[in-house]
Amino acid sequence: KNEVEQSPQNLTAQEGEFITINCSYSVGISALHWLQQHPGGGIVSLFMLSSGKKKHGRLIATINIQEKHSSLHITASHPRDSAVYICALQRQWEGVRDMRFGAGTRLTVKP
Amino acid sequence: DAGITQSPRHKVTETGTPVTLRCHQTENHRYMYWYRQDPGHGLRLIHYSYGVKDTDKGEVSDGYSVSRSKTEDFLLTLESATSSQTSVYFCAISERDSDSGELFFGEGSRLTVL
Numbered sequence: 001k002n003e004v005e006q007s008p009q010n011l012t013a014q015e016g017e018f019i020t021i022n023c024s025y026s027v028g029i030s031a032l033h034w035l036q037q038h039p040g041g042g043i044v045s046l047f048m049l050s051s052g053k054k055k056h057g058r059l060i061a062t063i064n065i066q067e068k069h070s071s072l073h074i075t076a077s078h079p080r081d082s083a084v085y086i087c088a089l090q091r092q093w094e095g096v097r098d099m100r101f102g103a104g105t106r107l108t109v110k111p
Numbered sequence: 112d113a114g115i116t117q118s119p120r121h122k123v124t125e126t127g128t129p130v131t132l133r134c135h136q137t138e139n140h141r142y143m144y145w146y147r148q149d150p151g152h153g154l155r156l157i158h159y160s161y162g163v164k165d166t167d168k169g170e171v172s173d174g175y176s177v178s179r180s181k182t183e184d185f186l187l188t189l190e191s192a193t194s195s196q197t198s199v200y201f202c203a204i205s206e207r208d209s210d211s212g213e214l215f216f217g218e219g220s221r222l223t224v225l
Contacts, residue, residue, distance in 0.1 A: 086154070097142075
């Protein structure tokens with residue numbers, strides 16, 4: 001079983017919809033990252049979480065350490081949100097070099 | 112945005128030829144990383160560097176070598192490219208390698224080995 005599992009793998013939504021992407025993991029962590037990758041583009045860090053919730057504009061990230069689960073929510077989705085969203089773990093007592101990455105969720109938002 | 116530049120951004124080469132990808136940073140971060148990204152897989156670490164001339168292997172290092180002669184440059188070399196090395200390669204940098212470190216990525220280099 002992979003240490004990091006994302007769901008769904010692919011997601012298509014209509015503009016304006018509320019979107020949730022999930023990340024489940026099986027190891028102790030010190031931090032969880034959400035990354036965004038636009039088609040043909042680089043990777044951008046959206047959030048780094050160790051507990052609770054963070055919000056940036058229309059994006060909200062939550063984490064439940066006890067349940068080993070994190071969600072990324074997008075409110076009022078827009079076509080420019082179309083991208084691959086990647087969950088990444090920093091395992092406890094380990095450094096950035098040991099970060100584990102999910103396979104990504106491909107989001108398409110249609111106008 | 113973190114100042115990270117990868118070159119070339121796109122390259123097509125033939126099996127058996129050597130290839131070098133360059134990562135250049137202007138942030139003066141100590142740690143630099145090379146990853147590859149393939150469909151169905153998460154990013155996988157190839158090699159990383161924790162200082163000038165200090166490098167170590169990652170999860171998928173076979174067939175790759177690296178060098179770091181200056182803080183700002185981290186080179187990834189495929190001595191004899193194979194089709195299995197067709198991939199998108201990402202360079203990343205970090206101020207710290209601790210559990211509070213954050214990664215900043217370059218734009219990626221798409222390599223096709225025919």
